[in-house]
Amino acid sequence: MRTARTALGASALALTMLTTAACGPDNSSADSAVTAGAGTAAAPNLGLPANLDDLKKWKFDDWEKWAKDYALPAAAKGFWTLDKLLKAKPREPIAPPAPPTAAPTQPPSQPAQPSQPSQPSQPAKPGKSSQPGAPTPPGTPSAPASQPPAGQPTQPGHPTPPPAAPKPSSTQQPASQAPAQPAQPSQSAQPADNGNDPLPRTVNAQPLPHPYAKPGVHGKLFADEPGSGADAAAGLNHYQCSATVVADPAHPGKSNLVWTAGHCVHQGKGGTYYSNISFIPAFNSAGALSGGKRAEEAQYAPFGVWNATQAVTSPQWKAEGGDGGSPATHYDFAIIRVQPADGGTSLEETVGGSVPVWFNAPRDQLGITEYGYPAAPPFDGMELNRCESGRPSRLSYDPTRPPMLALGCTMTGGSSGGGWLAVKDGKPALVSNVSVGKHTGEPKFQAGPYLDDVAAGAYDFLSRKG
Incomplete structure (x- = not known):
């Protein structure tokens, strides 16, 4: 595992501090510096805009000027x-930083309720952190925030919808049903809880039965990390993650796009993309490799091995990312x-479907099912698992960025990049x-980025480049 290259700071590495004021990327070849916080080393200017609001406004041409190594x-x-x-x-989920000074906990008889991210000026207050930008230490786990919905889905990729919300008594839409609004860096008043809820309670991962039902949208991602030395010479730079086939708006029904974590394909700050990136959908669907068995490729890769030819991650991950918990995880x-199969058949056609991506999803209406191939003990990476985690909590390392989604789940390394699905219009x-992942002690949880307009811009760019 790489040495951590970043450390948690109160927005010291935040995108809002870049020196350039242009809305689009800077094409200058000069290595300007990021205006960093006190005691923080400056980072190279990657041609990013002055603040998060400007980045959300990037058009296709802006992404193309910036994403030169896609x-x-x-x-x-x-x-x-x-x-x-x-x-x-197994590529480990990024470890969260150690919590700051302990904060008061909620009494067991009064479990904390999830705050409403659609009202950032009036969040719930599970306890104030002594360090802005760091997550509040967990108090009593919030049962409502992590309680899985009743019933287990019978098909992979088909999460159970959350319970129906009560109908309002007036024509005004209640705050609990309003779409969540990501925090904006221009806001002067930050949430009193820094965008954090009590951590969700642990939910045990469950393996799916063999064979996996179609569509086979979930799979394993393999890649080689750039490097040198003994590991590289011995061929030990091989890593594994999880990933999901997503729809391609520019090529409906014929998608070749796969969604995963930034840290599964790019080293982050000062690094580059991994090599030999390949995706195996429905890996080991028939159980041919289960229990230490060996098998031919056709048995453990029923839909073949698909090699990557393009990739894009967020500007934040490339500028700030690393193994240590930091604000970059908000955009990981x-x-x-x-590459299409011989004859031009697409990945989506081969596996039997794809899932759309839901950007700016209303947090309080989400009932999430997490999928992945955990490979670190006690798992061995051979089985597709899921966690019926339900409604997410908020977790933040930087209150100027949309809080991450946090779920209780016991999956370990190798589940990085695995897709989180919720029901929209009756479909996953x-x-x-x-x-992010915490696999020791209680509660065990994982966190993922809230997919806002930055994620939508990257997705649109790669869709249109195909």
């Missing part, structure tokens, strides 16, 4: 042999494009992916 060399055919797949190390997502839609 084209990737595809892995050689047959590169990912079974031995390499089994040798691949990535989209890749894979992707609302986040695994970024």
